[in-house]
Amino acid sequence: MAVAQGAPSRGALLSLKIPRGRAATLTLYIIRRILWLIPVLFFVITITFVLMHFAPGSPWDKEGKQLSAAVIRNLNAKYGLSDPFFVQYLRYLGNVARFDFGLSFQYEDQSVSSLILRSWPPTAVIGVLAFAMIVIFGIGIGVVAALRQNTWVDYAVVGFSTIGASTPAFVLGIILIIIFSVTLYRITGGAFSLPTGSFALDQHLIMPVVTLATLPIAFIARLTRASTLETLRQDYVRTAWAKGLRERLVVTKHVLKNSLIPVVSALGPTFAVLITGSVIVESVFAIPGIGRAFVVAVSSRDYPMILATTILFSVIVALANLVVDLLYTVIDPRVRLT
């Protein structure tokens, strides 16, 4: 064995027999991070479960006509809510371990897994498209603004970021609907207008994606601009200019890579937020997505649906952070994963 006893071991889960190449380290790092998800999820489930059951109101409390005591007793029996709290908790943990997330309380005859599988694709499509827009436009206009600091381009970008960052999605969404659906429909006599809402893989996507992307674009553009300005003042950039390199080379080779480090760490959580759905954008545009499903589940105390979506969101956030950490090793050679 090449490693002497007592040598510091890198990573608790590392077996010393495995060759120590960079790829292997990375694989082990990823495996370890994924295994860490198990205790994280355990705590997420526990906290959610406890909070949920102590929130006032039962799934059967409603507005209007009240369910009778006999019906509530029958519902509790049907959904296992008449058992003691701890029994319910242990049974839920056991079911989750078998990837069984149970039946929805609200949609009386549908499994939570099928509800999530149905409502996530629209959210994910819009989220991924919005993310692509954010990366392209956010970083793009941020860099351009920094390179042309104190020109009209810069002022336009800063102006856009300020307005974009301070316009809530429900305002922007409604404005877009008024302009591109209602007004355009009236002007063209119905010949051309964008659809007001709902989900389809065509022009239906335009307004929701733009609405969802505007605020993060503004935010990422500001971040990129600030970070690029700082990088431009670094000695090694001055050296690059001094060597007579062309602007394109200086920017792509020296500036961009370093100024993107803070941007990447912001993009990770942004991506996680985007693909877990925005309840506002989904409501304004009537998109059958998971953001709306989650809020409806909370307000109707649909316990299995709340738990399952919380678990899903935790996994996505954890994975997005993992990807960010991995990307660091690519853009910043100083970062080493252990």
Next chain:
Amino acid sequence: MDDSVARFRWLRVPALLTVVGLLAAACGNPAPSTSNLAKDQTLRVNIQVEPNSLDPGQEQYAYEGAVGVSISEALVRVKADLSDVQAATASSWSTSSDGLTWTFKIRSNAKWNDGKPVTGADFVYAWQRILDPRLAASYADPFFDGTIAGAADYLSLDPVKDAAKIPAFLAGLGLSAPDASTFVVKLQAPSPFFKWIASLWMSAPVRKDVVDQYGSDKWATSPTSLITNGQYKVSEMVSKDHITLVPNTYYWGGTPTLTKIINYEISDDNQAYAKYLNGELDLDNVPLANTDLVSNDPKLKNEVKKVPQLTLFWMDYNTRKAPFNNTQARLAFSKAVDRASLVKNVGKNRWTAANFFIPKGMNGYRPDLGKTQDYDPAAAKTMLTQAVGDPSKITIDFLIRNSTANKQLGEFIADQLQTNLGVKVNQVVIDSKTVTTRLRKHDYQLYVGGWGADYPDDQDWFDIWMTGSGNVFGGWSNAQYDALVKKADVEPDAKKRQDYYDQAQKIMIDEAGGGFLYQRGYMFLVKPWVQNLTTTPIDQENIGDQFWSKVSIAQH
């Protein structure tokens, strides 16, 4: 059997003429004629929320009934003017002289959407299923267990501990099908209102073989297994987006004009409104906040249609707590709210003032009984002072469900009580579930409650104020009232029955069991090409949705 079809068609003509006439009179538009029908007979409406279930035994909300009434047909259905029920899946029915046995004759040409005939056994199965505690059907209690012979044990039957007793309980119910075309129901007591229960969309038949094949919790989740007997059937379900209906080609009453009904599930009011403006929706429930905007728009105001609803709201006083344990104090509060101003300023003239309990449109409508609750701020203040002392020392916790409309209503009432009575009102605005929990625990003083008719019979209204009812939280109780209502519920003579109910209503208003406020009304935008809309005051989610089969789309 052809006779019934012919009769049905014949009935349509006068109805159509009436509606056309009304349309012409109401908006001054040229009356659309039936000869210029649009090629695409599709109706696009918004039911706002995705139905939790389309299984008749599991449905409980209006947004479920909105689809349910079109795809599932009960024994009988309401007449548009709510005066009575009319034949539906049952072609005729009779009641025994003691009022305890109801015999329904099922049409020989009544068919499911897969072509099989509807039988009496399908109804026996469906109603037994509703009364099976393991299904936990929302409407089992009190509609079914309160009327059907042998069903009263439902209340004590635990689905887990008493599982072994359930089959015998279901077999012992007063439900039978002596032959394929007969369905016999035995009741606990003579119940003149039972015809209305037989008209509810949740009392529609259910197919045993379908439930057995796909599973009790699964059969209603997909169009292929959703075998129903209504005029329409579900052809497409897209979760949180829409449910599409097409005609059931086997339906006994022939093919309707509308060949497609798309029920969108749009929860955002502005989105639905924009869709209506863009021609993507044919009907739109105008949000309260948009009332003035629509009424003042030169084009839209011609597309407005208002329909009163059998829904009434009142101040629910918690009679277990001071000052509402005092009858005079409750009356004082009831006299302290200006309903005319409420209806004008908060209700935007879509509501009508009501200081009585039974709304306009029902047999028991007696506005004269509300006199004791007439608005009189000076008298109210004196009354309150005499009853419980200095009003400025009283603080009222006023529970309000969190929504813009509820907050506006709450603010108005709080302001009236503070100004007119001099009491302090503490508005507690919290989320809906928490409000219900607190109401059920009687942890409140004041709340605005309401009731919407399940069916237009007084029994459905008066029962909720009986001692121990779970639907009025305030706990007002009066033995004389209970006795009168019990007597009225089973009284076969219509005039005597009405007299008992009137006496009961007077007792309740005079003791201010609640402080009655207003009757709600719908305000809809309807595209001019929607013809023959037949509305009732108990429509589900859209005006006219009980009678979509009569609607047609004109060329436009």
